[in-house]
Amino acid sequence: MRPATFEYLAPKTLEEALELVGDDSRPLAGGQSLIALMNLRFATPEALVDLQGIPDLTRISDDGEFIRIGAMASQADTETNSIVLNSVPLVAECIREIGHWQIRTRGTVGGNLAHSDPASELPAVMVTLGAHYHLASKRGERKIPAVEFHQGAYDTALDPDEILTHIAVPKQKPTERSALNESVRAAGAYAIAGTTSILERNNETCLRAKLVLFATGSKPYEVQGLNSVLVGKELNSGSFSEASELVASQAPHFDDFHATAEQRKQIFRALSERVLQETWQKFQVGSS
Amino acid sequence: MKVNLRTQINDREIDLEIEPRLLLSDLLREHLNFTGTHVGCSYGVCGACTVIIDGKPARSCLTLAIQANNCSVRTIEGVAASSTFDRVSSAFHQEHGLQCGFCTPGIICSIVALTESGKNIAEEDIDKVVDGHLCRCTGYVNIRKAAKKAVGIYQGDENAR
Structure with a gap:
């Protein structure tokens, strides 16, 4: 066609x-x-x-507190950008999972977010990292948190006369680490289920934990009550197992041609335990 | 309303009045007779239509011709005329990296773009590139070998033949 x-x-x-x-x-x-x-x-x-x-829309810059990614920055340029790799590594890690290289050379960060596909990794990462989206119209500019921008499947807070101009992502603090994982049928295919997480610690004690689910339901979903399971505790595999039970209890239960509700629950349980482990391990090796 | 497209395709200067809805893949095949660019799925999944736009591999079925305005586009015909092509085509020949050949022009465009990116290529990079192409007959074992040989990170198994 x-x-x-x-x-x-x-x-x-x-x-x-x-x-x-x-x-x-x-x-x-x-x-x-x-x-x-x-x-x-x-x-x-x-x-x-x-x-x-419009060249201004492709710029990627560091303003000290935030990494500002122009909405028209290509995904391929963003995933290899040194500012992104150093200061918001989860964004680069995530983009490598979008489509294929041949798609990411033309696909843009803003285009992905404005499309708001429920199976897409990037909206969930932006919700996890607490990013803000900057929208412009003839009426002026406004900024909106990622969690409010994504309103449903292919549905966003953008008004018809607005353009998403850039995304401000808080820089990763030395006490923070983040990770992403997903279940896909084939490389580059749509995810059946996915999780992203961020942990903040003080020595071995958890200060803050956030876990977001994607590729299920209509928009990224932040798991509720995770802080009460993890905060103030020493991070170890036992606490991650408890957290994964919480995730499984909140994961949307429905059948479709990809998976039954029960399989989906198990996938989310396994993915969330794994993503927390991976996040935690990044502290151990001192990598980002 | 028609729009004016000025672009370079395989070292040929193009200046054409086109309909905005014309896809790059159709411009190449129907208007310029570069039929080496194949069209499989027409929604970006199969990779048969992959060409090189400003040095990067891209789906010509997901690119409007007008989006290539002021760009430099290379198709398999342009790639075949370049100095890197001999090594790539020999590798695909020697490792039996193609059978029916429908997906091959797209794969070769991707491999050539990877070679020319100046990146230090690892085996994993080859897999990531081949991931973006569907092949339904040759099989990926030989395509991966051919691609690795083409970029010089695999010498081939002489005993296998």
Whole structure:
């Protein structure tokens, strides 16, 4: 199949782009999801506003507290960017799991987030890290936490006249480590279940723990009550096993062609124990 | 409304009025007769349509032709004319890295882009690149061997033949 007809607009500045986007005039980032949807005629926008001609939107910078990733930074450039690798390593680790290299060369960070696919790793990572998204429109700018931006499957807090300009990700503190793992049928395929976690410690004692589930339900889900299981305790495999029971009790239970509810519960139990172990091990080897 | 596309494809300067909805894969095949770029799934999964855009491998079925404006695009025809191609094609020949050949142009474009990236290539990088291509006949054992030989990290098993 081929896309239906549309008008193509190529603004050179963000201001021009904001004049052009609206109800059925949609931003085009890397197109790695949108053009597939257009080829299948699931998406038939009247106009596309191509953002690739706006160089400001691809910048990745460190402002001391946050790593700011331009929405149009390609996934391939972001996963190899030294600022990202050093200060927000989970973002690089996560991007390596998105599609394939041949997709990530054109796929963008902002495009992935604005598409808000429930099986995508990146929204969950942004929720885990407490990132903020910066949105612009002719009415002005606003910032919104990742957890509020992702409202459901392919549904976000973006208004039709808004463009996601950049993402501010808090830099990893020396006392923090994070990890991600997922269950997939084949390399590069959609995840059946996934988990991301961040742990903060003081010596061997846990100060803060957060675990987010993805690829199930309609948006990233933060496991509730995890701090009461882990905080103040010495981090070890026993506490992770207890935490994984908590995750299993909260993991969405439904059957589909990928897995039964019971299998899903077991996958989440195993993944969450593993992801916490992996996070913890990163402290031991002193790596990020 | 048509748009003006200026781009370089296999060292040929292109200046064309096109419909915005024209996919890069269709521009290559239908308008420029570079039919070595194959179209399999048309939604980015199979990798048959992979070409090299500004040095990076990309799906031409998920790229509008107009998105390649002011870019440099290389297809398998352009790659075949380059100096690196001899080693790659010999490796695929010697290791039986292709059978029907439908997926091969895409795989070779990816491998060539990896070679030219200047990266120090490890076995894992080959797997990550081959991951992005579906093959339904040759099998990945030989494709991986051929790809590793093409980038010079595998010499081949002389006793195997």
